[in-house]
Amino acid sequence: MPELPEVEVVRRGLAAHVVDRTIATATVTGARVARRHPGGPVDLADRLTGCRVTGAHRRGKYLWLGLQAPDGGADALVVHLGMSGQLLVGGPDLPRPRHTHAWFSFADGGDELRFVDQRTFGALVLVPLGPDGIPEPVAHIAPDPFEAAYDERVAVARLKARHSPVKAGLLDQGVVSGIGNIYADEALWAAQVHGDRISATLTRPTLARVLQAARTVMAAALAAGGTSFDELYVDVEGASGYFERSLQVYGRAGLPCSRCGTPIVRHAFANRSSHSCPRCQVAPRARVPR
DNA sequence: CTTTTCTCCTGTATGC
DNA sequence: TGCATACAGGAGAAAA
Numbered sequence: 001m002p003e004l005p006e007v008e009v010v011r012r013g014l015a016a017h018v019v020d021r022t023i024a025t026a027t028v029t030g031a032r033v034a035r036r037h038p039g040g041p042v043d044l045a046d047r048l049t050g051c052r053v054t055g056a057h058r059r060g061k062y063l064w065l066g067l068q069a070p071d072g073g074a075d076a077l078v079v080h081l082g083m084s085g086q087l088l089v090g091g092p093d094l095p096r097p098r099h100t101h102a103w104f105s106f107a108d109g110g111d112e113l114r115f116v117d118q119r120t121f122g123a124l125v126l127v128p129l130g131p132d133g134i135p136e137p138v139a140h141i142a143p144d145p146f147e148a149a150y151d152e153r154v155a156v157a158r159l160k161a162r163h164s165p166v167k168a169g170l171l172d173q174g175v176v177s178g179i180g181n182i183y184a185d186e187a188l189w190a191a192q193v194h195g196d197r198i199s200a201t202l203t204r205p206t207l208a209r210v211l212q213a214a215r216t217v218m219a220a221a222l223a224a225g226g227t228s229f230d231e232l233y234v235d236v237e238g239a240s241g242y243f244e245r246s247l248q249v250y251g252r253a254g255l256p257c258s259r260c261g262t263p264i265v266r267h268a269f270a271n272r273s274s275h276s277c278p279r280c281q282v283a284p285r286a287r288v289p290r
Numbered sequence: 291c292t293t294t295t296c297t298c299c300t301g302t303a304t305g306c
Numbered sequence: 307t308g309c310a311t312a313c314a315g316g317a318g319a320a321a322a
Contacts, residue, residue, distance in 0.1 A: 001315075032299090061316075083299080083315055099300090119299045121316060164293060173317080181315065271295075272315065 002081050004144055004178030005221035006233050006241070007061050010087050013236030014056035014065065014113075017089045022052045022107040028124070033101040033115065036123045036137065047126050048077065048104065057133075060144045060177025063087075064135050067126075075128055076135040082121025088114045089236045118232065144178035145215035152211055159199045159207045166202060167195030167269060170214065179214050182227060182250045185275045187214035189249045194281040195274050220246065249275040 002010075026048035028034055028041035037044045047069070054074075055066035067075040079087065088097065089111040096103060102115040102124060115124060127135050142158075143149040158175045159166065169175050170184040179187070188195045190213035193206060202210075221227055225241030234240050244251075248258055253266035257277040266275050276283075 003316095080316080082317080084301095117299095118301070119315085121299065162292085168293080171316090273313090 001083070001180050001182055001227070002061070002085075002233050003180035003183050003218070003227075004060060004146075005183075005218050005243070006226040006228075007058055007063055007081060007178075008146075008222055009226045009235045009241060010081070011056050011058045011063055013089070014063070014087065017111065017236055018053050018065065018106075018113055019056055020053065021110070023048050023050065023104050024107045025049060025105045026102070027104075028102045030101055032120050033117065033122070033124055036125045044124060044126050045102075047075070051075065058144075059134065059138050059147065060141050060173055061180070062138045062141065062177075064138065066129065073128065075126055078125040078127060078135050078137045079115070080123050082117065082119065082123065084119040084232045085115065085117040085122030086232070086234060087236055088116055088234075088238060090114060113236075141173040141177040142175055145176060145211065145218070146178075150176070152208060155211055156204050156207045159202075159211075160204060162199040164199060165196045165269075166193060166199040166207070166210065167274065169199045170195075170210070176211065176214070178218065181272055181274075182247070183214060183218055183221070185250045186217045186248060187211075189275075189277060189281060190217055192280050194276060194283045195269065197284050249277065251275065 026045040028045040031041055034041040034044045050070040051067040053065050054068050057064050057066060061080065063079040064076040067077055069075055092105060092112050096114055097116045099118045100114050100116045104113045125137050127137060129135060155176045159169045162169045167184050167188060170179045187210055191210040193210055221243040224243035224246060226233060227243040228234060228240035249264050252264045253275060254263050257264055257280060260277065260279045262277055262279040264275055265278050266273050
């Protein structure tokens with residue numbers, strides 16, 4: 001997290017607050033935030049200076065700002081929020097939050113845009129934007145369920161080809177993008193499928209049901225402004241969403257399943273945790289090593 | 291080639 | 307009170 005709904009909330013904020021403005025100065029502190037940028041932090045800041053922001057875009061959990069460079073070239077500032085990244089707008093006279101790793105002022109003298117990231121898994125990259133409109137750092141992930149380019153049959157086929165737990169497939173951004181640990185658990189609960197079931201052993205209609213559940217739950221979360229456990233997951237003005245109160249399994253270990261009353265269980269999954277209803281979501285028989 | 295594990299990071303909660 | 311440890315987890319590299 002932040003996952004697709006939270007990233008989309010941020011994208012909408014950028015569209016409202018940053019698009020059609022021109023960057024006057026750019027500051028990027030430290031190498032880590034620019035570690036994916038070939039030229040490093042100084043090059044990143046230099047190339048942002050004077051750019052006009054032409055649009056705010058998203059695929060899955062990746063965001064990018066379309067940019068018109070002073071020389072007329074089309075670039076994209078690709079942003080991944082990682083675990084704790086935030087894009088916040090704030091007046092230039094207001095103190096920047098702790099863990100602000102980059103900030104941009106605009107020629108109109110209005111609010112700055114700040115990239116704040118406590119756990120530093122987030123990253124910024126500036127790349128040329130090709131004619132297909134998808135920046136190179138985003139090209140390796142699959143479309144998310146809200147894009148016109150999304151094809152459910154393709155996503156089902158990819159899941160059907162995997163010999164791994166279906167939850168691992170949902171989390172693989174090359175299968176379908178935008179889903180993280182929270183919405184994977186929520187989608188599997190809604191579809192009444194246990195995440196440890198081997199993807200290839202599930203029927204195509206079942207896999208389609210899981211994907212549709214993921215889309216439905218993420219749409220509901222977006223309508224609620226996203227999920228916010230604390231101040232880390234907020235929109236560009238720092239406001240929290242309220243989907244947390246609608247979560248059915250994530251973070252609800254020991255609490256009754258809203259469908260059947262059985263206590264929700266939490267269990268280890270790939271060095272993470274999964275949450276499920278032991279009655280609604282039947283676990284696969286443990287594979288016995290021999 | 292596919293799948294799993296490891297690693298990056300900091301604030302908060304928990305246990306002794 | 308102080309210190310060690312666990313946990314949160316996206317995604318790419320490394321290992322299996």
